[in-house]
Amino acid sequence: MKFEAVTIKDIARALGISTSTVSRALRDSYEISPETKQLVLDCAEKLNYRPNPIALSLKERRSRSIGVVVCEIANNFFSQVINGIESIAYDKGYNVIISQSRESYDREVIDLQYLASRSVDGLLISLSTETNDLSHLKALHAKGFPIVLFDRITEEINTHKVIVDNFKGAYDATEHLIRNGHTRIAALTNSEFLSITHERVAGYKEALIANGQKVYEDYIQHCFYGGMMFEEIEDAVNKLFTQRHKPDAIFATSDKLTTGCLKTLKRRGLKVPDDVSVVGFSNTDIAELIDPPLTVVRQPAFEMGKDATELLLQLIESKRPIKEFEKRILTPELQIRESSIKKIFVAE
Amino acid sequence: MKFEAVTIKDIARALGISTSTVSRALRDSYEISPETKQLVLDCAEKLNYRPNPIALSLKERRSRSIGVVVCEIANNFFSQVINGIESIAYDKGYNVIISQSRESYDREVIDLQYLASRSVDGLLISLSTETNDLSHLKALHAKGFPIVLFDRITEEINTHKVIVDNFKGAYDATEHLIRNGHTRIAALTNSEFLSITHERVAGYKEALIANGQKVYEDYIQHCFYGGMMFEEIEDAVNKLFTQRHKPDAIFATSDKLTTGCLKTLKRRGLKVPDDVSVVGFSNTDIAELIDPPLTVVRQPAFEMGKDATELLLQLIESKRPIKEFEKRILTPELQIRESSIKKIFVAE
DNA sequence: TTTATTTACGCAAACGTTCCCGATAACGAT
DNA sequence: ATCGTTATCGGGAACGTTTGCGTAAATAAA
Numbered sequence: 001m002k003f004e005a006v007t008i009k010d011i012a013r014a015l016g017i018s019t020s021t022v023s024r025a026l027r028d029s030y031e032i033s034p035e036t037k038q039l040v041l042d043c044a045e046k047l048n049y050r051p052n053p054i055a056l057s058l059k060e061r062r063s064r065s066i067g068v069v070v071c072e073i074a075n076n077f078f079s080q081v082i083n084g085i086e087s088i089a090y091d092k093g094y095n096v097i098i099s100q101s102r103e104s105y106d107r108e109v110i111d112l113q114y115l116a117s118r119s120v121d122g123l124l125i126s127l128s129t130e131t132n133d134l135s136h137l138k139a140l141h142a143k144g145f146p147i148v149l150f151d152r153i154t155e156e157i158n159t160h161k162v163i164v165d166n167f168k169g170a171y172d173a174t175e176h177l178i179r180n181g182h183t184r185i186a187a188l189t190n191s192e193f194l195s196i197t198h199e200r201v202a203g204y205k206e207a208l209i210a211n212g213q214k215v216y217e218d219y220i221q222h223c224f225y226g227g228m229m230f231e232e233i234e235d236a237v238n239k240l241f242t243q244r245h246k247p248d249a250i251f252a253t254s255d256k257l258t259t260g261c262l263k264t265l266k267r268r269g270l271k272v273p274d275d276v277s278v279v280g281f282s283n284t285d286i287a288e289l290i291d292p293p294l295t296v297v298r299q300p301a302f303e304m305g306k307d308a309t310e311l312l313l314q315l316i317e318s319k320r321p322i323k324e325f326e327k328r329i330l331t332p333e334l335q336i337r338e339s340s341i342k343k344i345f346v347a348e
Numbered sequence: 349m350k351f352e353a354v355t356i357k358d359i360a361r362a363l364g365i366s367t368s369t370v371s372r373a374l375r376d377s378y379e380i381s382p383e384t385k386q387l388v389l390d391c392a393e394k395l396n397y398r399p400n401p402i403a404l405s406l407k408e409r410r411s412r413s414i415g416v417v418v419c420e421i422a423n424n425f426f427s428q429v430i431n432g433i434e435s436i437a438y439d440k441g442y443n444v445i446i447s448q449s450r451e452s453y454d455r456e457v458i459d460l461q462y463l464a465s466r467s468v469d470g471l472l473i474s475l476s477t478e479t480n481d482l483s484h485l486k487a488l489h490a491k492g493f494p495i496v497l498f499d500r501i502t503e504e505i506n507t508h509k510v511i512v513d514n515f516k517g518a519y520d521a522t523e524h525l526i527r528n529g530h531t532r533i534a535a536l537t538n539s540e541f542l543s544i545t546h547e548r549v550a551g552y553k554e555a556l557i558a559n560g561q562k563v564y565e566d567y568i569q570h571c572f573y574g575g576m577m578f579e580e581i582e583d584a585v586n587k588l589f590t591q592r593h594k595p596d597a598i599f600a601t602s603d604k605l606t607t608g609c610l611k612t613l614k615r616r617g618l619k620v621p622d623d624v625s626v627v628g629f630s631n632t633d634i635a636e637l638i639d640p641p642l643t644v645v646r647q648p649a650f651e652m653g654k655d656a657t658e659l660l661l662q663l664i665e666s667k668r669p670i671k672e673f674e675k676r677i678l679t680p681e682l683q684i685r686e687s688s689i690k691k692i693f694v695a696e
Numbered sequence: 697t698t699t700a701t702t703t704a705c706g707c708a709a710a711c712g713t714t715c716c717c718g719a720t721a722a723c724g725a726t
Numbered sequence: 727a728t729c730g731t732t733a734t735c736g737g738g739a740a741c742g743t744t745t746g747c748g749t750a751a752a753t754a755a756a
Contacts, residue, residue, distance in 0.1 A: 288614065319649070
């Protein structure tokens, strides 16, 4: 179905004047007489004229839209980030175009190519768990295409970045478990390619060491696909419980891993926190409703989206090339609830 | 920062041929010699040429993008719908542009204007809870702009629609509560403007009547803003418990209302299901982890997104105006867990 | 050899805007 | 009467592509 829209030409024809005059009248140029302006304005109103953003984009060589690539939309953390992105973009008159990589490197490359071929003015991206090779991003970045990295970043590209203090988040969570008497703390985490994995595992290890506990590599389970299929998490948790010394606590480093872990434990009939304590990175808004109420490391997701978008628009709208880049590090919050408090010390 | 891209002209200049030849060579036209084609292809490859989708959009008067308006992205149900939308759009080479109305009528109108001014080829929309006047949608629809309504629809506009069987979902949920011995079932629901409110409340009432129970209007609490602010839900729940006969069960008709209801009950110290049972529409993926495991009416959100997008693309890509419209009604699923099972009948 | 057909390419218009240059007319100043 | 201003408008190129039409050369048919 073709949907015919009224253009500046229609107004010109209706009024018997030129398109240039119409254009200028609409933009309130000084070289158009007040009478003509009013005529044009009235006519535009009557015909319900709307400027064609595509023609404008072509002319101005900018689309006033930004691309977003995340692994998944249906995820508490990322949907909150997108919320933040949209809030800023909306205020500044930018459209938001969203792509999901679904944790696939190939899709990430395709998404990037697609978005970057000048249909968007800039890009916000959180890397997929499969992504190791960064040439697709580097090529774009080298050409001067505005990119801001958030959450899952890489040091290989010199641009604005927004993350949370993952080390601190993991350190605090682990130390909290230690202070509550846990001595065999396992970590359930993402692919080793990811920056967040490194930072969070480092925080976890450092907390163990600082508190005189040893790091057992067998206690660290990686989920290469970030738990995109449930079996992956199930296998990882099961491996944890086939060790000679079963863990007495699990630290999960992402939203999906945390809920996947809890489901697996429940299905195995393991009680939290009696049999095993759990604390995880999560942005769910019903942590308090979970059985038991879940101790989480909560990220300021909305803030992250806002900050990343502000930095991107700054990049896009700057006249001269920017050479100094910023790395914003937001602070995660440890929300302590019952899932991480060993009952044995409390009971009678 | 300007980001210069290589165009068809650059290739033409480099090869000393015309732009038409380049264009035709790239589109593998029969009237270009194999040698020239190869030359052009090689050159395009070397310069890393990407066609400019904006120029194409202007030429073809279509943008290959669709607009989506929902009240909120950070919501289990809607993010799953968007997931479905994106999956189809991606396959068909369409971009997805997302706007949030945040349950505000004014923002919905603005979003619509913005998207519809020919930057998108069609629109998927779920109405905001505030929306009563539909003239903004009607005007667009009258001009032949392709629109598909989903979830919160209206009968005032004749186009494709995709919903779930809200009546059945509510009926089944209510009947389930009745069969489990509940006699004072309250309903926590959205604004009366919304189609889903009507349908779900109707199902609730019908189930009561069919099972010989009376309908008390005081047991039906509406949240005009759909629970966008928590206090709204809190107030509604509190009102329920200031009745002379306190309800022994609550049926909540949306994701946000369900979780908000549970939070309020928890904060009031009311036990579910001992003090009051709860069943609600919800697409959370951790219903089983909630205390107690939550009985939900789950909507096939991903399917809904897919179906709506398929219908929209069908509308967009059809040569002649479509006059026969479809209303797809998907089936919701009642997932029974413990939150709706009165313990008193089970105990000792 | 002449004519008709094919092959392979270029010209230019078009999509909807903006904006640089002119162009015209009216008017006051010389 | 001539000139410079000012006010007001139109012509046309440009953004990157596609495509109808024209046309030259090469080939085939007569």
